[in-house]
Amino acid sequence: MGNTAGLQKEIGAISTFADLAPIRKMIRSCIQCGTCTASCPNEFAMDFTPRRLWRMVLMDQTEDIFESKTFVLCSSCYFCTLRCPRGLPLTEAMSALKQIATRKKLPKFKESVNFYSCFIESVRRHGRVNEAEFMTRYFARLKNPLIPLRFAPLGVRLMMKGKISMLPPIKQARPLESIFRSVEALEERK
Amino acid sequence: MKYQYYPGCSLEGTALEYNVSTRALMESMGVELLEIKDWTCCGASAADSASYFLSLALPARNLAIAEKTEDVTDILVPCSACYLNLKKVEEKTKNNPELLGELNSILGPDQLELKGRMHVRHLLDVITTDLGPDTIHKYLKRELTGLKIAPYYGCQCLRPYPVFDDPELPRSMEPLITAVGAQIHPWNMGGKCCGASHVNTKPDVGLELVGGILQDAKGADAIITICPMCQMNLEAYQKKISRKQNINLSMTILYLPQLIGFALGLSQQQLRLDLNLSITDSFRKKLT
Ligand code: SF4
Numbered sequence: 001m002g003n004t005a006g007l008q009k010e011i012g013a014i015s016t017f018a019d020l021a022p023i024r025k026m027i028r029s030c031i032q033c034g035t036c037t038a039s040c041p042n043e044f045a046m047d048f049t050p051r052r053l054w055r056m057v058l059m060d061q062t063e064d065i066f067e068s069k070t071f072v073l074c075s076s077c078y079f080c081t082l083r084c085p086r087g088l089p090l091t092e093a094m095s096a097l098k099q100i101a102t103r104k105k106l107p108k109f110k111e112s113v114n115f116y117s118c119f120i121e122s123v124r125r126h127g128r129v130n131e132a133e134f135m136t137r138y139f140a141r142l143k144n145p146l147i148p149l150r151f152a153p154l155g156v157r158l159m160m161k162g163k164i165s166m167l168p169p170i171k172q173a174r175p176l177e178s179i180f181r182s183v184e185a186l187e188e189r190k
Numbered sequence: 191m192k193y194q195y196y197p198g199c200s201l202e203g204t205a206l207e208y209n210v211s212t213r214a215l216m217e218s219m220g221v222e223l224l225e226i227k228d229w230t231c232c233g234a235s236a237a238d239s240a241s242y243f244l245s246l247a248l249p250a251r252n253l254a255i256a257e258k259t260e261d262v263t264d265i266l267v268p269c270s271a272c273y274l275n276l277k278k279v280e281e282k283t284k285n286n287p288e289l290l291g292e293l294n295s296i297l298g299p300d301q302l303e304l305k306g307r308m309h310v311r312h313l314l315d316v317i318t319t320d321l322g323p324d325t326i327h328k329y330l331k332r333e334l335t336g337l338k339i340a341p342y343y344g345c346q347c348l349r350p351y352p353v354f355d356d357p358e359l360p361r362s363m364e365p366l367i368t369a370v371g372a373q374i375h376p377w378n379m380g381g382k383c384c385g386a387s388h389v390n391t392k393p394d395v396g397l398e399l400v401g402g403i404l405q406d407a408k409g410a411d412a413i414i415t416i417c418p419m420c421q422m423n424l425e426a427y428q429k430k431i432s433r434k435q436n437i438n439l440s441m442t443i444l445y446l447p448q449l450i451g452f453a454l455g456l457s458q459q460q461l462r463l464d465l466n467l468s469i470t471d472s473f474r475k476k477l478t
């Protein structure tokens with residue numbers, strides 16, 4: 001797997017052992033049977049199979065893991081978790097990898113990372129998701145004029161049905177601010 | 191019968207018809223829903239990809255508010271993503287006082303405390319387990335004979351917590367479909383994944399999964415869903431996938447309470463069938 005210098009620098013920001021350690025612990029008893037791969041509906045689009053990914057985690061091959069798109073292709077269907085003969089929390093381990101990519105804002109995963117972060121920011125501001133506002137911000141952050149076009153026809157259909165509104169959301173108290181702050185503090189301590 | 195009710199964000203926006211039809215159906219079967227006061231977002235599928243503690247703290251807040259209503263301990267949740275997020279907190283805190291303590295330290299400043307008394311229930315669980323085909327029979331106003339229905343369960347109401355159905359080969363909707371006089375479309379896609387938010391972030395992969403489900407539904411009059419994300423994925427991209435695969439995949443997609451509600455005599459307007467993105471003309475004709 002060839003690594004670009006840029007990516008290496010990015011991943012350099014991850015203290016490999018510390019960040020992957022909890023994930024390695026989750027999947028420590030993997031026997032490499034391949035049941036997860038055989039169960040995964042997204043395997044056809046992945047560069048590494050889930051079984052291979054878990055091996056890479058066990059071997060601490062951080063650069064390869066974050067060079068690959070396998071974990072962002074997990075759609076949390078929980079089939080692998082259900083079927084793994086060792087009963088490992090595999091979907092949660094996939095999420096833990098997504099959390100690292102989101103926390104480090106890795107540019108390689110910018111579509112997914114921006115999608116998650118814009119959503120969460122909308123929740124933080126309003127307590128509930130304002131779908132139109134969240135999508136607008138997501139597009140703005142991607143800085144790719146072609147992506148909004150992909151959604152335009154659906155957006156128009158939803159607006160005609162009155163399901164999304166383009167009016168700015170009503171300003172209100174941020175009911176989740178204290179929870180967000182406490183979570184940030186707790187995660188820093190961990 | 192009384193439940194606390196967590197509609198969730200989608201049911202106030204893109205899935206409004208799921209909210210309206212769920213409330214209408216429950217009312218017509220004599221079930222009372224108490225909406226959780228000032229509920230907030232459960233984190234949807236995004237919080238879990240951003241922060242572990244946030245993904246538990248957001249649903250925990252809603253459970254803690256619900257606990258204040260002491261005499262009703264079941265929460266009815268129609269959205270499968272919300273259901274799993276809330277359920278995760280119920281399950282994970284069960285035998286884990288340390289986690290419960292951590293969540294309470296997050297909720298504390300808002301004067302909220304989670305004790306772990308709530309039971310999170312999916313709408314399908316409540317209809318299947320607490321009401322069942324007998325209750326539907328009791329209130330039945332019109333038999334939907336001649337309709338062939340493909341039940342679609344998706345993932346998160348089945349896995350990882352198998353509460354009311356087989357997580358590999360789900361069948362709980364079948365007795366409900368036959369109770370309203372319709373037939374079941376035999377297929378293998380009921381518990382398969384629609385790709386969740388892939389249609390937004392990885393459209394090629396998402397549309398491939400949705401296409402497979404629509405293909406297998408051929409021959410059915412409608413697919414029935416129990417999740418706003420599944421519903422949107424199955425109804426919104428039919429033309430695009432049809433063009434791509436050069437095959438006509440147009441298919442009626444309804445929410446479960448819309449189908450049952452119609453059989454119980456509710457009108458199309460009461461069930462907001464006008465808000466669905468995909469109801470074929472031939473299906474509309476069959477309803478009249
Ligand atoms: S199914 Fe479980 S044990 Fe088998 S390869 Fe996958 S993670 Fe390892």
Ligand code: SF4
Pocket residue numbers: 036039040041042043050073074075076077078079080081090091094
């Ligand atoms: S949970 Fe993710 S990795 Fe596991 S089978 Fe489903 S999509 Fe694949």
